[in-house]
Amino acid sequence: MGLGLAVARGFAEAMGGTLAAEDTPGGGLTMVLTVPAASGLTPVSTDRPGTATSYVRTGRVAPEPKRQ
Known part of the structure; x- marks a missing residue:
């Protein structure tokens, strides 16, 4: 796992x-x-009360070229 993660x-x-x-x-x-969702928010799904679901799709990231 990288440092950022x-x-x-x-x-x-x-x-x-x-x-x-x-x-x-x-x-x-x-x-x-x-x-955890803040209290007072309405969940978007009843599958997991107290949670909200949001999806973010990102594009593929190409690896940086190797430095010589």
């Missing part, structure tokens, strides 16, 4: 949540951030 996981855990990475078949990675 470790920092992001630390922030997620500090807010009472989690950050997980899942391999996507065919390439890519799915990042799942779960944090």
Whole structure:
């Protein structure tokens, strides 16, 4: 895990949540951030009361060229 992911996981855990990475078949990675919803908000799903779901799709990121 890179340093940025470790920092992001630390922030997620500090807010009472989690950050997980899942391999996507065919390439890519799915990042799942779960944090408790603030009280008084209406959940968008009844599957998991107290949570809200939001999806952000990003494009593929090409690796940086190797420096010589």
